[in-house]
Amino acid sequence: MAVAKSDASLQDKKGERLAWAFPLALLLPATALMLVLYAWPFVSSVYRSFLAKGGELTLANYQKAFELYFRDVVFSLEVAILSTIVAAILSITLSAYVRLSSGRLVKLISLLYRLPIFIPFVVVGQMMRTFLAPHGLLNIFLAQVGVIDLNAPLQLFNMQGLVLSFVWKQAPFMTLIILGGFQMIDDAFVEAARSVGANILQVILRVLVPMNRASISVAIILAFTSTVGTFTLPFMLIGGKIPTTVTVDIAHRVTYFGDWGVANALGVLMYLMVLIMAIYYLRYSVKKGIYEA
Amino acid sequence: MPGLHLVGLLKRFGKTTAVNKVNLEIEDGEIMTLLGPSGCGKTTTLRCIAGFLIPDEGEIYLGDQSMTDLPPEKRGIGFVFQNYALWPHMTVFDNLSFGLRLRRVPRSKIKSRVDETLALVRLSGFAERYPRQLSGGQQQRIALARALVIQPRVLLLDEPLSNLDAQLREEMRFEIRELQKNLGITAVYVTHDQAEALVLSDRIAVMNNGIITQIGTPEQIYNQPNNRFVAGFIGLSSFVDGIVTGLDTARAYATVTTSDEVAIRVPAGSMALNQEVTLAIRPEHITLISDTSAEVPPDANLLEGEVIRIAYLGDVIDYRIQVGGWTLRVHTDTDTHLRPKDKVQLMIPAERINLISPDL
Incomplete structure (x- = not known):
């Protein structure tokens, strides 16, 4: 009896000693995947951005990237920031409208707005080429209603057209996230604001938006990073014209010059653009829970 | 402060008539309780008074003024919610001052009004806290203070005590009654708790199936119920x-x-x-x-x-x-x-x- 008991306690001790390893074992598959599929290509890409064609370490790739493409880096940032801001305003407005109204129109809108989410960037690019062309649908429509002269149509294969296309594609996706957040907010918070005198606009700006900061931030970060990284849409709309986006430049460097060094340097610059957002997102998601008490 | 009159108030949700031609006169400075089981139409009536719901028929008067077509923010009502609905991203001070800032009350006055109201609900010194840092009872008092700080013409309370524990609930009944009497404000209180209704009401309107089945003082309702529902719902019979x-x-x-x-x-x-x-x-x-x-x-x-x-x-x-x-x-x-x-x-x-x- 006594022997059996000590056997059991021995096994218990062994179990305790191994207990620390169990959670690590659970984490191993996910960690390994992250390392192989994400960390290794990323580190290797950063490393190669410092390699000259002969294999020696150098800053030449960055120097060249700045000399040739600085204007495009700024352009990419401008497009991403502008389209994210416009899409955010639009999606917050639309979400607030759907959240605070009722009726058939709202049901129709809440169905329709989702459609662009399912259309790939390349199709959006093709659509926008016909829609925004000098004699495309938009210009013909504007000429019909007398806003412009079709002999001098709006030129939209540039930043404006790109921003418009990104907004068309990103705003529905942002609305999906933001509306979800708005719908989690109990009616009583909205009604409490109205009872003390807030009109609809004040309810949106002072209650809905601040109470929904988390999902709005997520929507902005996701839309911004995806806009920065999109290649097809700017390629189809602007192509190799100057200025264009960094993604187009990267493809250009690789396709025509086989220049992986400068392409990787440009990739690192792009990564730095989204890094600020990524840091904010990570910090925010760690801090999250402040308001959910 | 003027009294509140409901004339032929009717509200339907689809095919269900939640409030069926309710007439009610609440006198100036009176606290009237709408008492009834869940689904009797008491909360719907209150939400119509607040303007959160638009009645299908009937009128709501505050004094001589019809409020029926006014949006909630123009009615000058204070509303206390069952779940308090304190804005979690604002401090207690901001929760209270929100309504005052919307009314463009000067900054110096806002501070004194908020302080006075916090003193009224015995929570002076809590201005800088966030709602999540308060207990249920304190949150309830802040919700009451937020409704009162704008000096509303009518105070509406929707089961404000039902999330509190029994002991605190009993205490708060007296506090609410005392506050309402001291301020002389017209109030409508919704509850399904008969003890609450008996303690804090000047008069009780007992509701069932969207209609008011009896109106009277707590003594009248308890001692002289005039129908089977009231006799069975309030006390045992x-x-x-x-x-x-x-x-x-x-x-x-x-x-x-x-x-x-x-x-x-x-x-x-x-x-x-x-x-x-x-x-x-x-x-x-x-x-x-x-x-x-x-x-x-x-x-x-x-x-x-x-x-x-x-x-x-x-x-x-x-x-x-x-x-x-x-x-x-x-x-x-x-x-x-x-x-x-x-x-x-x-x-x-x-x-x-x-x-x-x-x-x-």
């Missing part, structure tokens, strides 16, 4: 059906005979011979007589019965006594020790029996 078989107009008593030929003496009221009536009898108004020498008042009813069920409730014992073909519930003190099948005599003073119309 046993119901006995019968027909008026005799009228003693000189002494203002009538005799009601049940289908199993038990004669019960009741106050005559405005009864006619052969009228069908329902009697409502409160358990605490029935005395068990085990001692035959006990003094029996001349106008009391004496009935024979048999104990069929006993429930110990702590402060009282709840007996079910079979009398003829019906049962009565009787509450006695805990010194009484009866067993099932014991024969007992019941004494019910005639004036303690309520007559209610059987059709309601």
Whole structure:
């Protein structure tokens, strides 16, 4: 009896000693995947951005990237920031409208707005080429209603057209996230604001938006990073014209010059653009829970 | 401050009529409770008054002014929610000052108004806290303060105490009543808790199925329920059906005979011979007589019965006594020790029996 008991306690001790390893074992598959599929290509890409064609370490790739493409880096940032801001305003407005109204129109809108989410960037690019062309649908429509002269149509294969296309594609996706957040907010918070005198606009700006900061931030970060990284849409709309986006430049460097060094340097610059957002997102998601008490 | 009038208020949700042509006059400075079970239309009525719902028919007046078409933010009401609905991203100060800033009250005045109101709900010094840093009771008081700080014309409270524990709830009943009386504000209070309604109301409107079945002071509602629903919903009642078989107009008593030929003496009221009536009898108004020498008042009813069920409730014992073909519930003190099948005599003073119309 006594022997059996000590056997059991021995096994218990062994179990305790191994207990620390169990959670690590659970984490191993996910960690390994992250390392192989994400960390290794990323580190290797950063490393190669410092390699000259002969294999020696150098800053030449960055120097060249700045000399040739600085204007495009700024352009990419401008497009991403502008389209994210416009899409955010639009999606917050639309979400607030759907959240605070009722009726058939709202049901129709809440169905329709989702459609662009399912259309790939390349199709959006093709659509926008016909829609925004000098004699495309938009210009013909504007000429019909007398806003412009079709002999001098709006030129939209540039930043404006790109921003418009990104907004068309990103705003529905942002609305999906933001509306979800708005719908989690109990009616009583909205009604409490109205009872003390807030009109609809004040309810949106002072209650809905601040109470929904988390999902709005997520929507902005996701839309911004995806806009920065999109290649097809700017390629189809602007192509190799100057200025264009960094993604187009990267493809250009690789396709025509086989220049992986400068392409990787440009990739690192792009990564730095989204890094600020990524840091904010990570910090925010760690801090999250402040308001959910 | 002006009184509040509801005239023919009707609200439908699809095919359901939640509030059915409700008329209600709440006097200036009065606290009126809408009391009823869930789904009776009390909260819908309150939300119509607040402007959160638009009634399908009827008018809402505050004094002489119709509020029916005004949006909530123009009605000048204060609303206290069941779940408090304090904005979590604002401090207590910001929660209170929000309404004042919207009204463009000067900054210096905002500070003093907020301080005064916090003192009123005994939470001075909590201005910089966030709602999540407050207990349920404190949050409830802040919600009340937020409704009061804008100096509303009417205060509306939607089951504000139902999320609190029993002890705190009891305390808060008195606090709310005291505050309302001190401020002299007209208030409408919605609850399903009869004890709450009895303690803090000037008058109670009992609602069922979208209509008000009785309005009166707490005493009237408890002691003279005029229909079966009110008698059963507020306090306990046993119901006995019968027909008026005799009228003693000189002494203002009538005799009601049940289908199993038990004669019960009741106050005559405005009864006619052969009228069908329902009697409502409160358990605490029935005395068990085990001692035959006990003094029996001349106008009391004496009935024979048999104990069929006993429930110990702590402060009282709840007996079910079979009398003829019906049962009565009787509450006695805990010194009484009866067993099932014991024969007992019941004494019910005639004036303690309520007559209610059987059709309601």
